[in-house]
Amino acid sequence: MVVKMAKDKIVVNYRFREKLNKVSGGKHHNYCYQCSACVAVCPAARFSKKFNPRKILLKALLGMEEELLGQDSPIWLCTNCYSCYERCPQDVRPIEVIVALKNMAVEKGTAPANLAKLSDNIAKTGMSVTISSAVHRKREQLGLPPLKTIPIDELQTILEDKEVTSTDETVDK
Amino acid sequence: MQKESRGTIMKVVPFWGCMMPLKYPQMELALRNTLPLLGVELADIDGFTCCPDPIYFKARDKMKWLVTAARNLAVAEETGHMLITMCSGCISTLKEAQFLLNEDPALKDEVNKRLKKVNREYKGKVIIKHAVEMIRDDLGLEAVKKSIKKPLEGINVAIHYGCHLLKPSQVMHVDDADYPNILEDFITAIGANPIEHYEKVLCCGKGCMDDELPLDMTEAIFVSIEKSGADCMGLICPTCFSSFDLGQIMISRKRGKNYNIPVIYLFQLLGLAQGLTVEQVGLHTHRIKADKVLEKINGSVKV
Numbered sequence: 001m002v003v004k005m006a007k008d009k010i011v012v013n014y015r016f017r018e019k020l021n022k023v024s025g026g027k028h029h030n031y032c033y034q035c036s037a038c039v040a041v042c043p044a045a046r047f048s049k050k051f052n053p054r055k056i057l058l059k060a061l062l063g064m065e066e067e068l069l070g071q072d073s074p075i076w077l078c079t080n081c082y083s084c085y086e087r088c089p090q091d092v093r094p095i096e097v098i099v100a101l102k103n104m105a106v107e108k109g110t111a112p113a114n115l116a117k118l119s120d121n122i123a124k125t126g127m128s129v130t131i132s133s134a135v136h137r138k139r140e141q142l143g144l145p146p147l148k149t150i151p152i153d154e155l156q157t158i159l160e161d162k163e164v165t166s167t168d169e170t171v172d173k
Numbered sequence: 174m175q176k177e178s179r180g181t182i183m184k185v186v187p188f189w190g191c192m193m194p195l196k197y198p199q200m201e202l203a204l205r206n207t208l209p210l211l212g213v214e215l216a217d218i219d220g221f222t223c224c225p226d227p228i229y230f231k232a233r234d235k236m237k238w239l240v241t242a243a244r245n246l247a248v249a250e251e252t253g254h255m256l257i258t259m260c261s262g263c264i265s266t267l268k269e270a271q272f273l274l275n276e277d278p279a280l281k282d283e284v285n286k287r288l289k290k291v292n293r294e295y296k297g298k299v300i301i302k303h304a305v306e307m308i309r310d311d312l313g314l315e316a317v318k319k320s321i322k323k324p325l326e327g328i329n330v331a332i333h334y335g336c337h338l339l340k341p342s343q344v345m346h347v348d349d350a351d352y353p354n355i356l357e358d359f360i361t362a363i364g365a366n367p368i369e370h371y372e373k374v375l376c377c378g379k380g381c382m383d384d385e386l387p388l389d390m391t392e393a394i395f396v397s398i399e400k401s402g403a404d405c406m407g408l409i410c411p412t413c414f415s416s417f418d419l420g421q422i423m424i425s426r427k428r429g430k431n432y433n434i435p436v437i438y439l440f441q442l443l444g445l446a447q448g449l450t451v452e453q454v455g456l457h458t459h460r461i462k463a464d465k466v467l468e469k470i471n472g473s474v475k476v
Contacts, residue, residue, distance in 0.1 A: 024235045024280075043376045047389045079390070080228045080380035082265075082340035086350045093341075102232040111232075112382060119229040122241070126222035128230070129195040139194070142202045142455055147194060148219050154291045155222050158240050 013063025020060060023103050025096030032057040032092045038084035044077050051077040053084050053094045060097060069105045076102070076112055123159055126150035182212030183311060186254045188245070190263040191223045192411035199455025200411060203440040204259055204304065206453050210320045211312055220248040224258075224266040227337070228380045231266075242270035243284045243295045250299040255311075257304050259440070261410035264303045264345070265337035271301060272344040303338055305409060305439065306347050309355055317362040322448035324364025325470055330442065331368050331403035331434075332356045333394065333417070335410035336376050350374075359439060360407060363446040367407075372397035377416035388427065391420045395432040404466040405435040407442055414438065418460050435463035445470060 020026040036054045044051040051074050059068050068075065075098050084094040105111045122128050127150060129135075139147070193200045208215060224242060225231070231238040246267060249256040258264045274281045275297050285294055302310070308317060339350040348355045351374070357367040372394045378387030394417075398406060406417060417436040425431050436459065444454035451457050451467065 024239070043378070043390055044381055044386065047378075047393075048383075048386050076382040077386060078381065079336075079376045079378055079387075081336040081376035083336070083376070085341040099231055099235055103235055106233050114382070115229055115232060119226070119233050122223050122225050122230050123237075127191045127195065128223045128226045129191040131195060135195050135198075139198050142198050142458075144194075144198055144202060144205070145217070148217060148221070150222055151220055152222075154293075155241065155244070157291050158244055158287045159237050 010062065012061070013065060016063035016065040017060070019104070020097075020100060023100040025093060026100035028092045029057060029060040029097045029100075031090040032061060032094075033090060034058060035089065037087045037089060038092075038094050041083040041087045043081055043083065044079050048077060050074050053078075053098070056098060056101075057092065057094060060101070068101050069108050069110055071110055073101075073105065073110070075105070123156065124152075126152045126155050180212060181214040182316070183307075184214040184216050184254055185257045185307065186218055186249055186252050187215045188221060188224070188249070188256055188258045188263055188267070190258065190260045191226075192260055192262065192415075197411050197414060197438075197458075199458045200259065200414075200438050200440065203438055203444050203454040206449055207320075207440050207444045207447060208304070210447050211308065211316050213307075213312070216252070216254060218248070218252060221245050224260075224263040227262055227266040227269070238266070239270055239273060239280075240284055240287050242266050243274060244288055244291070244293055246271060246274075246299050246301075247288055247293040247295045249301075250296055255300045255302060255307065257302055257307050259304045259409070260412075261303075261335045261337040262412055264301070267301050268346075269344050271297070271299075303347065303409070305338075305355055305359055309358070314358055314362040317359070317443070320443075321363055321446045323446055323470075325442065325446050326364050328365040328405070328466065328470060329368040329401075329403045330360050330365050330405060330407040330437075331370050331398040331401050332360065332373060333377070333406055333408040333410075333413055334374050335408060335413045338409060339374075356407070356409065356439065360442070363443055365407075365442065365446075368401045368403045370397040370401035370403065377410075377413040377420075379412050379416045387416065388420070388424060391416050392424055392428070392430070395421070395424070395434060398434055399432060403434070404469060405437050405463060407437055407439050409439050411438075421461050433461060435459070435461050435466050437463060437466075 038053040039045050042053050078098050082095055225238055288294055339345055339347055339353055342350045360367040375394055378390030381387050414436055421432055441454040441456050456463055
């Protein structure tokens with residue numbers, strides 16, 4: 001992304017930033033002063049030209065919703081390693097801003113299809129890994145005790161209520 | 174195992190999570206067989222769900238992630254014992270959830286409103302530690318040394334820290350994120366040599382939603398370890414384990430390169446040093462066979 005600071009008039013989409021502020025972890029994007037410390041320690045940036053946490057923060061500061069929440073958004077390349085959070089001198093917690101953006105993309109319906117596949121199990125069964133008969137067999141072979149009961153009803157009860165979810169804040173576009 | 178135990182020094186509640194009991198039960202086996210030898214009693218309880226996973230579930234809805242984590246914390250809190258985790262994903266979620274809830278009382282109230290529906294409450298008192306952290310801080314490495322029957326002399330272990338045990342340090346409070354030594358000290362205590370390699374703190378790449386990027390990262394780590402002269406990798410995270418054990422098969426298939434580096438969970442190494450068998454620590458279940466390093470271990474053993 002090129003931001004032509006001198007020639008072009010810069011339009012900041014504050015409505016998008018207000019939306020981001022309301023999502024858990026989103027508010028810290030305001031603290032970013034574009035120093036690039038996050039880029040220096042980011043493994044995804046080291047191995048791919050497509051990912052740059054400073055540029056993601058810059059887009060957030062400018063409110064570039066389409067680029068951040070569109071189908072081709074680079075946010076999904078984040079390795080979730082927390083190096084940026086560790087290094088950031090401004091407590092931006094860049095990974096948490098990226099998680100906030102991911103939550104917004106899910107809400108918008110633009111998250112990658114396999115995200116649901118990777119996380120559906122938890123709300124359905126209480127566990128992220130499928131509990132197949134092979135699992136029980138493997139545990140038995142190793143002489144491990146049977147699995148503890150998983151309180152799925154309890155989990156579903158605390159998850160079902162939508163009104164407390166902060167990502168529910170939708171602003172008409 | 175109990176008959177060989179040193180007697181209980183501390184009772185803790187284990188949080189097994191999903192990856193260990195369901196995907197890599199050999200890790201659970203290693204923990205159940207090694208920790209009692211250090212004087213740790215594992216008081217299993219009903220009531221836990223997935224931590225939940227700090228990557229995909231959190232990416233979908235952070236509030237639901239937080240509420241699920243807070244429920245697990247509340248369940249543990251009711252026991253009055255320390256909660257220990259052995260998985261880097263679980264420790265990441267549970268410590269971050271605790272950090273966020275303690276940092277923001279309004280958020281804690283909001284979460285507790287949900288928990289009230291199932292008669293639970295998160296008060297903020299539960300102590301959460303990773304097993305290696307508990308060993309260092311509550312038992313002391315002397316307890317590890319005392320449990321050793323066959324020190325792994327001459328075994329060079331390339332440590333892979335993984336990301337979530339250490340970072341962010343203001344949340345995890347485990348060690349220096351750039352120059353850690355908690356795992357080196359552990360390896361030294363069991364008689365082996367921690368081997369330096371330049372990608373020791375690089376991420377394994379598993380959390381990245383791309384086909385090639387994670388492989389590039391794991392391969393960079395293999396190249397680094399290959400040059401280090403290590404006999405095996407030593408790690409503590411089941412997700413990293415998947416990147417490296419299955420990952421070597423993937424890299425062999427996709428890129429035609431064979432690294433053949435045995436990937437060993439630190440508690441499996443501890444068990445071998447405590448005189449447990451390969452089967453008792455579940456090392457026979459790994460895809461990358463550890464025969465060479467086991468030969469070296471058996472050769473170096475002074476019975």
